[in-house]
Amino acid sequence: MDRRRFIQALGTGTGIVAFSQAHKDEAKAFAEGQSAINPSDLTWGKAPCRYCGTGCGVEAGVKDGKVMAVRGDTASPVNKGLLCVKGYHLPAMLYGKDRLTHPMKRGADGKSWEKISWDDALDLIASKYQEALKESGPESVAIYGSGQWTIFDGYAALKWFKGGMRSNNIEPNARLCMASAVMGFVTQFQSDEPMGCYEDFEEGDDFIMWGNNMAEMHPVLFSRILESKRKKPNVRIIDLATRRTATTDYADMYVEFRPGSDLAIANGILHLLIESGKLDNAFIKENIVFKRGIEDLEEIGFGCYGDQAEHYTFQDKTRDSSIDEFKKLVSEYTPAHVSKISGVPEAQLRSLAEMYGDQSRGTISLWCMGVNQHTRGTWMNNLITNLHLVTGKISRPGSNPFSLTGQPSACGTVREVGTLANRLPADMVVTKKEHRDIAEKIWGVPEGTIPAKPGYHATDMFRAFMRGDVKVMWVQTTNPWVTMPNLHRIDRKPGDGRFLIVSDIYPTPTTEAADLVLPAAAWIEREGAFGNSERRTQHFDKLVEPPGEAKEDAWQIIEVAKRMGMGHLFPWPEDAWHKPMFEEYRSFGLGHGKDLASYDQLRKTRGMVWPVVDGKETLYRYAAGYDPYVKKSKGVHFYKAKGYGEKAAVWFRPYHPPAEEPDADYPFWLCTGRVLEHWHTGSLTRRVKQLHQAVPKAYVELNRADATKLSVKSGDRVKLVSRRGSMEMDVKVDGRGKPPVGSVFVPFFDEHYLINELTLDAMCNISKQPDYKKCAVRVERV
Amino acid sequence: MIAPAGVRALAVVSLLAISALAGCGRGDDAKKDGARGDARTVAKTSARERAERRGYDGAPPVIPHQNFGVECMSCHNDRGMQVEGVGFAPPMPHAVTAGLSDIARCRQCHVFRETDEIFVASDFRGLAQDLRRGRRLNDMTPPVIPHPVFMRENCYACHAGPAAREEIRCSHPERARCQQCHVEENATDLFTP
Numbered sequence: 001m002d003r004r005r006f007i008q009a010l011g012t013g014t015g016i017v018a019f020s021q022a023h024k025d026e027a028k029a030f031a032e033g034q035s036a037i038n039p040s041d042l043t044w045g046k047a048p049c050r051y052c053g054t055g056c057g058v059e060a061g062v063k064d065g066k067v068m069a070v071r072g073d074t075a076s077p078v079n080k081g082l083l084c085v086k087g088y089h090l091p092a093m094l095y096g097k098d099r100l101t102h103p104m105k106r107g108a109d110g111k112s113w114e115k116i117s118w119d120d121a122l123d124l125i126a127s128k129y130q131e132a133l134k135e136s137g138p139e140s141v142a143i144y145g146s147g148q149w150t151i152f153d154g155y156a157a158l159k160w161f162k163g164g165m166r167s168n169n170i171e172p173n174a175r176l177c178m179a180s181a182v183m184g185f186v187t188q189f190q191s192d193e194p195m196g197c198y199e200d201f202e203e204g205d206d207f208i209m210w211g212n213n214m215a216e217m218h219p220v221l222f223s224r225i226l227e228s229k230r231k232k233p234n235v236r237i238i239d240l241a242t243r244r245t246a247t248t249d250y251a252d253m254y255v256e257f258r259p260g261s262d263l264a265i266a267n268g269i270l271h272l273l274i275e276s277g278k279l280d281n282a283f284i285k286e287n288i289v290f291k292r293g294i295e296d297l298e299e300i301g302f303g304c305y306g307d308q309a310e311h312y313t314f315q316d317k318t319r320d321s322s323i324d325e326f327k328k329l330v331s332e333y334t335p336a337h338v339s340k341i342s343g344v345p346e347a348q349l350r351s352l353a354e355m356y357g358d359q360s361r362g363t364i365s366l367w368c369m370g371v372n373q374h375t376r377g378t379w380m381n382n383l384i385t386n387l388h389l390v391t392g393k394i395s396r397p398g399s400n401p402f403s404l405t406g407q408p409s410a411c412g413t414v415r416e417v418g419t420l421a422n423r424l425p426a427d428m429v430v431t432k433k434e435h436r437d438i439a440e441k442i443w444g445v446p447e448g449t450i451p452a453k454p455g456y457h458a459t460d461m462f463r464a465f466m467r468g469d470v471k472v473m474w475v476q477t478t479n480p481w482v483t484m485p486n487l488h489r490i491d492r493k494p495g496d497g498r499f500l501i502v503s504d505i506y507p508t509p510t511t512e513a514a515d516l517v518l519p520a521a522a523w524i525e526r527e528g529a530f531g532n533s534e535r536r537t538q539h540f541d542k543l544v545e546p547p548g549e550a551k552e553d554a555w556q557i558i559e560v561a562k563r564m565g566m567g568h569l570f571p572w573p574e575d576a577w578h579k580p581m582f583e584e585y586r587s588f589g590l591g592h593g594k595d596l597a598s599y600d601q602l603r604k605t606r607g608m609v610w611p612v613v614d615g616k617e618t619l620y621r622y623a624a625g626y627d628p629y630v631k632k633s634k635g636v637h638f639y640k641a642k643g644y645g646e647k648a649a650v651w652f653r654p655y656h657p658p659a660e661e662p663d664a665d666y667p668f669w670l671c672t673g674r675v676l677e678h679w680h681t682g683s684l685t686r687r688v689k690q691l692h693q694a695v696p697k698a699y700v701e702l703n704r705a706d707a708t709k710l711s712v713k714s715g716d717r718v719k720l721v722s723r724r725g726s727m728e729m730d731v732k733v734d735g736r737g738k739p740p741v742g743s744v745f746v747p748f749f750d751e752h753y754l755i756n757e758l759t760l761d762a763m764c765n766i767s768k769q770p771d772y773k774k775c776a777v778r779v780e781r782v
Numbered sequence: 783m784i785a786p787a788g789v790r791a792l793a794v795v796s797l798l799a800i801s802a803l804a805g806c807g808r809g810d811d812a813k814k815d816g817a818r819g820d821a822r823t824v825a826k827t828s829a830r831e832r833a834e835r836r837g838y839d840g841a842p843p844v845i846p847h848q849n850f851g852v853e854c855m856s857c858h859n860d861r862g863m864q865v866e867g868v869g870f871a872p873p874m875p876h877a878v879t880a881g882l883s884d885i886a887r888c889r890q891c892h893v894f895r896e897t898d899e900i901f902v903a904s905d906f907r908g909l910a911q912d913l914r915r916g917r918r919l920n921d922m923t924p925p926v927i928p929h930p931v932f933m934r935e936n937c938y939a940c941h942a943g944p945a946a947r948e949e950i951r952c953s954h955p956e957r958a959r960c961q962q963c964h965v966e967e968n969a970t971d972l973f974t975p
Binding site (some may be wrong): 038039040042061063066068069071072074081082083084085088089091092094095096097098215219220222223226227246250506676677686687688689690691692693694695696 | 837838839840841842844886887889890891892893894895896897898899900901902903904905906907908909912928929930932933967
């Protein structure tokens with residue numbers, strides 16, 4: 001102890017003051033005023049977190065019917081006890097003063113609300129749906145859910161709509177979120193979802209993040225990578241992005257590219273791998289086929305101009321290609337050419353190619369919304385996976401393409417149950433007769449019940465609702481009047497002849513647009529199951545009662561189905577339907593490589609990673625020694641891709657420009673996204689004091705050089721103007737994110753600053769997922 | 783766990799400091815300081831104020847000071863640090879937790895408070911901190927640790943040093959292996975089947 005430090009400690013008057021009588025008295029009074037409950041006085045139950053797709057395990061502490069605390073579940077292999085600030089504040093999410101507690105119907109004046117009973121509400125929904133079916137057919141009814149639907153909610157909705165209503169108009173908000181990843185995996189492996197798992201974060205050496213601010217959006221998984229980097233200092237984090245973020249702070253290399261040019265970069269890396277002889281030719285020969293689709297920009301379009309602005313129904317056409325043709329096609333993407341399109345220095349492109357080509361190091365590619373919310377999102381998914389396929393760096397611990405998900409059950413419900421206009425459970429689609437036959441048989445409904453034509457995808461569903469082609473729509477567990485792109489297109493006043501039902505737990509701009517509002521039970525106020533990014537299915541029990549008359553979403557659906565004469569779809573006891581429903585759903589995937597764990601096993605474990613065969617989970621899909629469906633002694637077997645001879649497909653996908661680019665009138669790029677503290681539209685997290693106080697409102701991030709040019713500083717107001725809308729908001733310079741010159745970023749969590757009034761409803765040609773990351777705006781001083 | 787040498791030294795020094803000051807009659811002055819209530823000093827924060835920084839007992843506290851724009855660990859280092867005009871920055875309680883290494887992101891869990899306003903009022907009532915002493919078998923036995931040790935492996939961060947509060951201040955920080963005598967109370971079986 002040196003002298004200075006000793007004196008410092010002596011001078012710590014503050015430490016001594018803590019011993020004063022006044023302080024002692026206050027501490028005593030405080031202690032007596034408390035109800036002195038020990039953590040051990042609470043009843044603790046397990047559940048996955050309610051927010052993102054990571055699926056952290058939490059333990060919720062309950063007393064007197066209320067959740068009073070949570071803690072990270074140290075037994076969970078996902079998060080090993082750690083949570084992020086949202087997860088730690090989960091309990092408060094349930095107890096906002098404005099919880100919806102009883103059904104409410106729009107009054108005759110079109111503005112006020114009147115309380116009604118559940119019976120009346122359910123009867124009304126049934127009669128509205130029946131009337132629409134009778135007058136306009138199954139294409140005039142719709143249901144719009146989300147990746148926050150539990151597996152039970154999603155399965156009930158799917159079975160009711162496709163097996164009862166004879167309508168494929170069921171869509172989730174995950175169309176705005178994960179659809180490009182779905183179509184990426186489906187076009188390459190004919191089976192959705194990643195091959196790797198979270199263990200890859202300890203096994204990998206290079207973590208290449210494509211347009212993905214993992215530090216804020218998947219913080220607990222990012223912590224696993226940081227811990228891995230601490231233990232193995234040669235672990236590298238590569239951040240490819242259009243804006244500096246918290247993730248960049250930890251990156252070994254930051255690759256800043258022009259929005260949309262990631263297509264060119266990935267092709268450029270493929271070209272360099274070919275040029276430097278880094279292809280794994282033996283792997284390619286054994287496991288890969290080459291494919292092409294429609295590549296003409298005019299023919300494809302963007303889904304938002306001309307006729308496509310009402311219906312976007314582009315269909316890709318597959319044709320066979322070869323490795324020689326593939327090599328020739330990507331040879332156009334020389335470093336000089338790619339550098340010109342993307343603004344990325346050639347040296348960085350060469351570094352990236354060296355990383356992907358280095359067989360001594362494990363490579364994990366990670367992506368989420370940057371790649372998926374992209375007018376060529378499916379292509380971008382294909383290109384990243386191509387990099388792993390041509391180098392053989394796939395389906396082995398520490399080398400995998402890994403798509404992250406943003407909602408707790410985007411995988412478990414939307415992708416696995418198949419709550420999409422074109423899908424059925426377990427990788428099946430409505431367009432194939434043999435698939436419809438299987439579903440109809442399991443559901444015990446007549447042949448021909450499920451229509452062969454896919455329903456509206458999400459964006460077209462809302463367009464159709466505004467046109468009046470969809471007459472009755474039910475929205476559950478999501479907030480589309482904040483999240484749809486080009487929001488002015490769905491400005492709606494009740495009384496327009498259509499009928500909108502919204503189930504939620506709090507009032508939102510979406511309930512404001514509704515004719516009927518139903519109070520929902522949230523998270524552990526009901527029994528449920530979620531599936532996370534790594535194929536882990538996690539069950540949770542009901543641990544507390546929902547407030548007032550709130551009811552779980554699946555119950556609401558079943559009760560309406562019964563009133564419409566479709567009760568036979570749900571033939572289970574009213575007090576014990578979860579288990580038989582789950583086991584029926586599970587039967588779709590058994591024996592098809594989509595084997596879920598049994599209900600009983602899920603209740604006992606901290607989730608199980610499918611395929612689960614003989615009670616054992618599969619960490620690495622398609623990999624010999626891990627996946628029980630692979631009979632080889634080593635290597636991989638893409639056994640789901642029956643249409644490709646049980647091989648994976650490498651697609652040639654060219655560079656296409658974005659749908660809208662900055663010009664003289666609108667000189668800035670606008671990118672939208674999330675912040676760590678708020679989840680999606682903030683309807684849950686803003687009701688948590690600590691989270692709201694940390695980020696109380698939306699703002700626009702501006703580069704310092706642009707701010708100087710405009711003579712504005714942090715806290716000043718500016719007006720953002722796009723071709724579709726405008727908005728005034730506060731400037732933030734050098735905040736947590738730093739956009740490059742000529743671009744701005746706005747988070748979308750704030751219902752008072754609806755940034756989607758400015759965004760463009762352009763979408764991916766294959767997945768129909770909108771692009772929220774690229775449109776043009778101008779910034780004006782006010 | 784074995785505390786790092788720096789933390790041990792700090793704990794001993796703070797004890798020395800206390801006895802030295804008590805011996806020279808500074809106790810009354812100290813009381814006066816306390817009554818004056820200098821709001822900037824962290825260590826004077828009452829139990830109530832501390833509790834208000836947390837959603838419930840066990841939740842990560844929000845950051846009680848302004849954003850100084852420096853790395854958190856430049857002050858919250860393994861010894862803690864006296865910061866001019868602010869108070870004593872205690873060391874991190876979870877320096878050795880898996881997943882929370884030196885390069886971990888503090889602000890993944892600890893956030894600043896940008897406003898005092900709320901969005902909507904709340905009925906949430908969090909688990910309050912139990913300021914009673916840990917349970918003992920009898921008067922002679924050391925109390926058990928009433929909270930989980932996970933993420934609080936560095937006992938000294940809260941139980942010793944200038945920022946340690948009276949109610950939970952350790953009387954014998956020189957005995958470095960806390961968990962030799964104090965064990966974690968483990969009465970939290972999940973009610974899963």
